[in-house]
Amino acid sequence: MKAVVFKGIGNIALEQVQDPTIQDAQDAIVRITMSTICGTDLHMIRGSMTGMESGTILGHEGVGIVEAVGQQVKTIKVGDRVIVPSTIACGTCDYCKRKLYSQCDYYTHNDSDTNTAFYGGPKKSGPFNGMQAEKVRVPFADVGLVVIPPDVNDNQVILLSDILPTAYMGVEMADPQPADTVAVFGCGPVGQLVILVLKKWGIKTIFAVDNIPSRLDMAHKQGAHIVNFDEHDPVSLLKKLTHGKGPDKIIDAVGVDAEHPHYPWAASGNQQEQWLVGNAPWQALEWEVEAVCKAGTISIIGVYPGQSHIFPIGTAMGKNLIIRMGNCNHRAYIPQLLEWVHNKEIDLTSFITQTVAFDKVIDAYKHFDKREDNWLKVALLVQS
Numbered sequence: 359m360k361a362v363v364f365k366g367i368g369n370i371a372l373e374q375v376q377d378p379t380i381q382d383a384q385d386a387i388v389r390i391t392m393s394t395i396c397g398t399d400l401h402m403i404r405g406s407m408t409g410m411e412s413g414t415i416l417g418h419e420g421v422g423i424v425e426a427v428g429q430q431v432k433t434i435k436v437g438d439r440v441i442v443p444s445t446i447a448c449g450t451c452d453y454c455k456r457k458l459y460s461q462c463d464y465y466t467h468n469d470s471d472t473n474t475a476f477y478g479g480p481k482k483s484g485p486f487n488g489m490q491a492e493k494v495r496v497p498f499a500d501v502g503l504v505v506i507p508p509d510v511n512d513n514q515v516i517l518l519s520d521i522l523p524t525a526y527m528g529v530e531m532a533d534p535q536p537a538d539t540v541a542v543f544g545c546g547p548v549g550q551l552v553i554l555v556l557k558k559w560g561i562k563t564i565f566a567v568d569n570i571p572s573r574l575d576m577a578h579k580q581g582a583h584i585v586n587f588d589e590h591d592p593v594s595l596l597k598k599l600t601h602g603k604g605p606d607k608i609i610d611a612v613g614v615d616a617e618h619p620h621y622p623w624a625a626s627g628n629q630q631e632q633w634l635v636g637n638a639p640w641q642a643l644e645w646e647v648e649a650v651c652k653a654g655t656i657s658i659i660g661v662y663p664g665q666s667h668i669f670p671i672g673t674a675m676g677k678n679l680i681i682r683m684g685n686c687n688h689r690a691y692i693p694q695l696l697e698w699v700h701n702k703e704i705d706l707t708s709f710i711t712q713t714v715a716f717d718k719v720i721d722a723y724k725h726f727d728k729r730e731d732n733w734l735k736v737a738l739l740v741q742s
Contacts, residue, residue: 411485445459510696543609564581659684
């Protein structure tokens with residue numbers, strides 16, 4: 359089969375690899391029909407998330423059709439169209455029973471140095487081969503797959519594999535109330551869906567912080583007040599817009615590849631080199647702690663890898679802040695979000711700004727990495 363293979367930092371390739379096989383009685387094999395490119399993939403290619411093994415297949419978002427199941431799989435059958443949640447969990451440990459799937463004890467074993475298990479990630483996350491491939495092996499298929507209703511197409515549900523549940527969890531952790539002001543740092547795909555969820559929750563006053571004009575424009579069209587940090591100090595402007603108080607809640611959809619203001623390519627959205635690591639890995643966190651109101655809440659869903667050790671704890675403590683964060687427990691949220699889609703309460707198709715044939719995936723990665731206009735979220739047509 360064809361798959362996107364990590365070869366080393368700054369080096370990926372579309373290659374022929376062996377098909378996956380059933381390795382455990384609870385496995386399933388899924389023929390991927392649609393996958394995506396995600397910002398987390400870029401963290402690994404850029405080297406800002408370490409520990410990737412050469413030969414790992416990338417991609418942690420996918421939908422497809424079940425081709426085979428192990429003998430102990432009970433609820434999934436061959437021919438089912440399915441969403442594959444990005445994180446992998448057993449479904450039966452104490453954490454999974456509490457719907458904390460990203461902390462599944464089968465994989466983390468109470469080891470603080472072990473990452474959440476997910477597809478296409480570093481060695482400490484499995485490693486598990488990912489879904490930028492024609493097929494994928496899914497462990498614990500009964501909890502690791504969600505069946506798609508027959509009248510819902512791939513475009514409508516592909517974002518439920520990872521980024522919509524992640525956005526929802528970010529809002530849930532922030533727990534905004536109707537009268538709260540909420541600032542969303544980062545207007546990439548997850549940030550845009552955070553805004554969508556906030557509006558679904560009835561939040562009226564939303565600020566969107568970024569420096570890419572096309573992304574800020576999309577946030578504005580969703581009804582957010584935009585803050586371009588290349589044009590204004592975001593801390594000062596957010597406090598001014600909230601009458602000196604600061605936002606009640608802040609949601610970090612940025613992560614470790616943040617940029618300082620006035621980076622040379624920021625105004626145009628086009629950088630000259632490929633796979634550049636963000637030059638300000640703690641910038642978003644610093645701004646957020648400074649900007650949020652006293653006794654406010656910061657919810658962090660942007661990716662910060664294990665080697666991240668810097669946080670403005672003194673300022674946060676002095677302001678009595680609530681800090682909540684974590685990897686998404688995807689399987690906990692997908693059923694409700696799928697119901698939203700099925701009932702036409704939300705439409706996710708407009709957030710897919712590029713749909714690319716699988717044989718063009720490497721070129722698509724390069725456009726996405728440069729944050730070019732109209733390359734917000736890339737869907738990959740893997741197979742029909």
